[in-house]
Structures are given as C-alpha cells and as structure tokens.
Amino acid sequence: xxxxxxxxxxxxxxxxxxxxxxxxxxxxxxxxxxxxxxxxxxxxxxxxxxxxxxxxxxxxxxxxxxxxxxxxxxxxxxxxxxxxxxxxxxxxxxxxxxxxxxxxxxxxxxxxxxxxxxxxxxxxxxxxxxxxxxxxxxxxxxxxxxxxxxxxxxxxxxxxxxxxxxxxxxxxxxxxxxxxxxxxxxxxxxxxxxxxxxxxxxxxxxxxxxxxxxxxxxxxxxxxxxxxxxxxxxxxxxxxxxxxxxxxxxxxxxxxxxxxxxxxxxxxxxxxxxxxxxxxxxxxxxxxxxxxxxxxxxxxxxxxxxxxxxxxx
Amino acid sequence: xxxxxxxxxxxxxxxxxxxxxxxxxxxxxxxxxxxxxxxxxxxxxxxxxxxxxxxxxxxxxxxxxxxxxxxxxxxxxxxxxxxxxxxxxxxxxxxxxxxxxxxxxxxxxxxxxxxxxxxxxxxxxxxxxxxxxxxxxxxxxxxxxxxxxxxxxxxxxxxxxxxxxxxxxxxxxxxxxxxxxxxxxxxxxxxxxxxxxxxxxxxxxxxxxxxxxxxxxxxxxxxxxxxxxxxxxxxxxxxxxxxxxxxxxxxxxxxxxxxxxxxxxxxxxxxxxxxxxxxxxxxxxxxxxxxxxxxxxxxxxxxxxxxxxxxxxxxxxxxxxxxxxxxxxxxxxxxxxxxxxxxxxxxxxxxxxxxx
Numbered sequence: 001x002x003x004x005x006x007x008x009x010x011x012x013x014x015x016x017x018x019x020x021x022x023x024x025x026x027x028x029x030x031x032x033x034x035x036x037x038x039x040x041x042x043x044x045x046x047x048x049x050x051x052x053x054x055x056x057x058x059x060x061x062x063x064x065x066x067x068x069x070x071x072x073x074x075x076x077x078x079x080x081x082x083x084x085x086x087x088x089x090x091x092x093x094x095x096x097x098x099x100x101x102x103x104x105x106x107x108x109x110x111x112x113x114x115x116x117x118x119x120x121x122x123x124x125x126x127x128x129x130x131x132x133x134x135x136x137x138x139x140x141x142x143x144x145x146x147x148x149x150x151x152x153x154x155x156x157x158x159x160x161x162x163x164x165x166x167x168x169x170x171x172x173x174x175x176x177x178x179x180x181x182x183x184x185x186x187x188x189x190x191x192x193x194x195x196x197x198x199x200x201x202x203x204x205x206x207x208x209x210x211x212x213x214x215x216x217x218x219x220x221x222x223x224x225x226x227x228x229x230x231x232x233x234x235x236x237x238x239x240x241x242x243x244x245x246x247x248x249x250x251x252x253x254x255x256x257x258x259x260x261x262x263x264x265x266x267x268x269x270x271x272x273x274x275x276x277x278x279x280x281x282x283x284x285x286x287x288x289x290x291x292x293x294x295x296x297x298x299x300x301x302x303x304x305x306x307x308x309x310x311x312x313x
Numbered sequence: 314x315x316x317x318x319x320x321x322x323x324x325x326x327x328x329x330x331x332x333x334x335x336x337x338x339x340x341x342x343x344x345x346x347x348x349x350x351x352x353x354x355x356x357x358x359x360x361x362x363x364x365x366x367x368x369x370x371x372x373x374x375x376x377x378x379x380x381x382x383x384x385x386x387x388x389x390x391x392x393x394x395x396x397x398x399x400x401x402x403x404x405x406x407x408x409x410x411x412x413x414x415x416x417x418x419x420x421x422x423x424x425x426x427x428x429x430x431x432x433x434x435x436x437x438x439x440x441x442x443x444x445x446x447x448x449x450x451x452x453x454x455x456x457x458x459x460x461x462x463x464x465x466x467x468x469x470x471x472x473x474x475x476x477x478x479x480x481x482x483x484x485x486x487x488x489x490x491x492x493x494x495x496x497x498x499x500x501x502x503x504x505x506x507x508x509x510x511x512x513x514x515x516x517x518x519x520x521x522x523x524x525x526x527x528x529x530x531x532x533x534x535x536x537x538x539x540x541x542x543x544x545x546x547x548x549x550x551x552x553x554x555x556x557x558x559x560x561x562x563x564x565x566x567x568x569x570x571x572x573x574x575x576x577x578x579x580x581x582x583x584x585x586x587x588x589x590x591x592x593x594x595x596x597x598x599x600x601x602x603x604x605x606x607x608x609x610x611x612x613x614x615x616x617x618x619x620x621x622x623x624x625x626x627x628x629x630x631x632x633x634x635x636x637x638x639x640x641x642x643x644x645x646x647x648x649x650x651x652x653x654x655x656x657x658x659x660x661x662x663x664x665x666x667x668x669x
Binding site for chain 2 (some may be wrong): 004011017023047048055075076079083086103104106107108119165172202216218288309
C-alpha cells in the first residue's frame with residue numbers, strides 16, 4: 001500500500017486563568033518590582049506563595065516582602081534553550097531561595113557558562129523591562145556578590161491588582177491518521193468512498209478506523225461503498241454558522257451509503273428543505289478541488305423501503 | 314488504602330500481562346491500531362472474551378498526540394458493544410489499575426481489563442510535558458522534563474548521594490538487563506552521550522517512544538482459574554508531594570516511602586523491585602526512599618531507561634513484576650509507578666505468588 005499520510009498539526013491556546021488573592025498580590029508585586037511571600041502558621045515563608053499551607057492545608061494570607069537577592073539551592077546547565085524558555089542564550093536553570101524565604105523559586109540564571117554556576121552562589125533578580133504581572137516579569141537571575149537587599153516591608157496592597165493571567169501555549173505535532181484512515185483519505189482524492197469490513201460481524205465501517213468497535217478486532221478488508229445512499233434521519237438547521245456560506249434553513253442528514261454498515265453525515269441540497277424525508281435516495285456532489293463531497297442531492301429514484309435501512313438509524 | 318482487611322474483602326491478582334515492542338515511532342499505526350494486538354494477546358492468554366470482563370479501565374493523555382478525547386477512539390479496540398462498564402484516567406495506566414483494583418475489592422466486578430498507551434512520536438515530549446506544570450509559576454517558563462530532572466540530579470550530587478559515574482552505571486546496568494527483554498527500545502550497550510541538560514547526559518535519560526500495555530486482574534478463585542500462579546496484590550497505595558518544586562527536598566521521596574509503608578512493602582523484604590525511574594538519578598532517589606539494598610533485583614526488565622512509553626511505563630512496571638511471579642522467578646515483588654516532574658506522584662504495589 002502507499003505511504004501513510006502525515007501533516008503538521010499545531011495546537012495553540014491562550015490558557016486564561018483567574019488568580020486568588022495571594023497569587024494576585026505576588027504577580028502584581030512582580031509588576032511593581034516587589035517580591036512577596038506568604039507566611040505559614042509555623043512561621044515559614046513560602047516564595048512563590050500559595051494559598052494553602054502544603055503541610056496543614058490551612059488557608060494562609062499573611063503576605064511578607066522578601067529580598068530580590070538570594071542563594072542558588074540547585075542548578076542545571078541548559079546549553080540549548082528551547083522555545084518559550086526565559087533566555088535564548090545558554091543559561092542555568094536554578095532554584096533560588098530568596099533572602100527571607102524558606103522555599104525556592106524556579107527560574108533561569110544568566111551566566112557565562114557552567115563553570116560560573118554553583119550551588120550556594122549568590123544571585124539577584126533581573127527585572128524585565130516591560131512587566132505585566134506574570135512570572136516572566138522576572139527576566140532571569142544574575143550573579144550578585146553585594147550585600148543582601150533589605151526589603152521595604154510592602155503590605156501586599158496594590159492599586160489595580162491583576163486578577164488573572166494568560167498562559168499562552170503552543171505545541172507542534174506531526175499528525176498521522178494511521179493505516180485505515182490513510183486509505184480512506186486517499187480514496188476521497190479519487191472521489192471514491194471506502195470502508196472496511198469486520199471479519200467477524202461483516203459490518204462495513206465508513207470511515208474506517210482500523211477496528212470494529214463491536215467485536216474489538218482489526219478490520220482490513222477494504223470495501224468501496226456508494227456512491228448513492230439513503231437518508232436515514234435528518235434535521236433542519238435554522239441557525240447560520242459563523243464563516244459558513246450556506247443559506248438557512250438547510251438540511252443535515254445521516255446517509256447510509258449503499259453497502260455501508262452505518263450512516264455518515266452530510267448536507268442535503270437540490271431539494272426544498274421541507275421535502276427531505278427518511279428513505280430519500282441521494283448521491284454525492286463533488287465540487288472542483290474539494291477533498292470530500294460538498295453535499296448530497298436526490299438521485300430521482302423511488303424512496304427506499306423503511307425495512308432496508310431501519311438497522312442503520 | 315491500608316492493608317487491614319475489610320470484612321468480605323477479596324484478594325485480587327494480576328493474572329495476565331502483555332505489552333508492545335516499544336519503538337521510537339509507530340506513525341503507520343493509529344492509537345487503536347497500536348493498542349489492539351496487546352489487548353488481544355492479554356485476553357487470549359486468559360481465555361477471556363470481552364463479554365467476560367467485569368470492568369475496563371484505561372490510562373492515556375490527549376497531549377501526547379495532540380488530539381482531544383483520543384481515549385474514546387482507542388475503545389474501538391475493546392469491543393464496547395453491548396455497553397460495558399468502563400472508565401479512564403488521564404494518567405499512567407498504573408492509576409487505572411488502582412481504580413480497577415478498588416472495583417474488584419468492593420465486589421463490583423470479578424475481572425478487570427486495564428490498559429494504557431502513549432504515542433510520543435507525533436510531538437516533542439519535552440515541550441508537551443511542560444503543560445502538566447503549575448500554570449502560574451512554572452508553565453510560562455517552559456522548563457522541560459529533562460531540565461527538571463537535571464535539577465534533581467544536581468541536588469543529589471551536591472548532597473553526596475551520587476556522582477556522574479554512578480549515574481552512568483545505572484543507565485548501563487538498565488540497558489544491559491534490557492538485552493533480555495525483547496520489548497525494550499534500548500538494549501545492550503548505549504553510549505553515555507553528551508549532556509542534554511547538565512548534569513544529565515543522553516544515557517541518563519529515557520528513550521522517547523510509542524507503546525502500549527495491558528493487564529488482566531481477577532479476584533479470588535477466579536484468579537486461580539485463569540492463571541497457574543497469580544500475582545496477588547497484597548497492598549497498593551499512591552501519594553503526592555507538595556505542588557511547588559521549590560518546597561520539596563528533591564533528594565528524597567517521602568510520598569514513595571509512605572505509599573510503600575501503606576502498601577506493606579517494608580514489612581518483609583522483596584526479592585524484585587520494578588521502579589519507574591525515567592532518569593538514572595530518580596533510581597537513586599527511589600532506592601534511598603525505599604531502603605533497597607543490593608539483595609533486591611532492581612528493574613530486571615531494563616526499566617524506564619530502556620523503554621518509557623509515557624502513560625504506559627508505570628503499568629509496565631506492575632506487569633513486569635507480575636510476570637516474574639507468574640514465571641516463578643519472584644515470590645514477592647515491589648512495583649512502583651510515577652507521574653509528574655521530579656517524582657511528583659508515586660504509586661507502590663506489593664505483589665506475591667502463592668508459597669511454593
């Protein structure tokens with residue numbers, strides 16, 4: 001058989017999230033060049049802060065400012081930065097315990113090479129020039145051998161506190177539909193519709209997915225179905241879809257192509273919408289350059305007898 | 314779940330296990346096409362048919378292949394008509410097995426089919442796994458799975474718990490053991506390679522690959538009917554660490570230790586441990602947390618450093634441990650599965666064969 005089809009597939013989404021009071025204070029603080037932690041019941045300061053004590057699960061709201069200077073607690077040298085990471089040049093991933101904090105924050109450290117990084121080294125925050133209230137408002141850390149910076153004791157109250165973040169994400173894939181669906185898509189290119197017959201129950205699946213969901217066995221025997229078929233059931237669509245150039249009302253139907261063991265769906269045209277009926281015989285209409293039938297139209301044959309398609313409803 | 318026996322509670326055993334050959338890519342196959350032979354193999358080895366299975370549970374992740382609700386298509390391989398009792402976890406199949414075990418213990422079913430699969434080849438798994446991180450403080454920085462494991466490895470080195478040669482030896486031992494495992498992706502000697510994220514080299518990291526696994530569970534006498542030497546699940550438990558990576562001591566895994574205690578793993582020695590440690594440094598953490606000494610055979614299958622089909626590698630650990638009991642090569646085995654960055658979540662099961 002021919003090669004398996006492949007195509008690029010990009011999944012991209014703006015992950016929009018609201019934040020609670022503690023995260024809001026922390027992220028707004030970053031916008032204002034202030035680093036805030038939260039104090040637990042037993043006096044530990046967590047940076048970055050959370051809303052519930054990881055040990056006792058008690059709600060915690062006691063915000064406390066910590067220094068923008070701190071100590072590396074562990075590190076890893078990243079010689080090949082990946083898309084989206086804080087720096088485009090080689091850098092160290094670091095966990096940094098800021099002065100005044102008891103836990104560590106993950107970020108990047110801008111350093112000339114792995115030889116310039118060690119656990120225990122002193123670093124300070126390098127602020128991003130443009131800040132919006134996000135963890136990326138810290139551009140990265142940089143080596144620092146001065147005195148600890150004394151925090152001003154900020155209350156955590158801000159004008160125009162941020163209430164949410166958008167964590168944009170993009171993932172790139174190479175999609176392959178597998179053997180069965182490759183066969184289906186290739187046949188469509190020749191304006192043919194193929195299914196696969198289950199070796200056990202003999203049902204013909206269109207489109208084929210390589211397995212019979214009833215019997216749980218592989219399907220391999222390819223069967224050409226149609227081109228004509230029978231409307232098994234339908235609905236009348238009265239709402240115009242965005243970006244769809246089809247006048248309403250129109251008919252959307254389940255169509256059992258001749259020889260198929262189940263119905264697929266398609267639009268019915270070439271007949272007034274209120275004359276479409278169960279049992280109507282239809283055939284596909286292909287438009288130039290299309291990769292699947294644009295719609296189905298009546299063949300003019302007499303209607304199919306109900307008993308011939310009642311199992312396919 | 315504790316080991317104290319509830320009144321009427323039944324013993325549950327792994328009675329069959331099957332897995333694919335794990336490969337860098339299986340692009341010629343859809344997910345169900347990859348999975349189906351494994352389902353057929355595990356069912357055939359028990360003589361069960363779909364209609365005989367009381368409960369079906371699967372584990373997988375849509376993010377690997379970039380497709381929504383992909384598990385529903387995989388169900389085509391099960392034969393889900395007439396309707397079956399079915400569930401799915403967006404996690405490693407080891408957690409699907411936990412759900413099935415609960416179902417059998419409570420008497421809702423006598424047999425269960427558990428399967429899981431992962432096709433990592435369509436995307437970039439290092440990038441994909443960043444999307445499971447905390448979306449406020451971590452995900453916007455895109456720290457990839459190797460980078461996070463490397464931070465843990467450096468913390469271990471700083472603590473004096475290991476060094477780079479010792480880590481390399483873990484990888485070498487795993488792949489040497491995998492020479493006897495026809496399903497493994499990396500077998501025999503593999504170069505330690507260059508740094509991916511220092512201090513981890515290619516040899517410290519798992520291969521990226523596609524694969525699937527399936528297990529059949531049965532309760533009580535049903536298990537003895539289906540398997541000559543069932544692998545009885547004597548205890549199983551799972552725990553999670555604090556969410557913030559910087560809150561944790563990365564050189565330790567208290568969640569693994571507590572899960573092992575609650576599963577009864579520490580009451581008596583085990584002879585085999587199948588540890589789900591995708592990175593060489595994570596085996597060091599797990600050995601320390603579990604107190605395993607040189608008398609315990611660790612990862613005779615080669616472990617995740619030889620084959621790491623994401624979402625199936627944890628279920629494979631339980632399956633490999635059970636298969637050694639089935640074959641009479643082990644009497645009491647520990648199986649461990651992990652999920653999330655730096656051993657975030659951990660599951661421990663104790664499996665035993667009948668006395669010989």
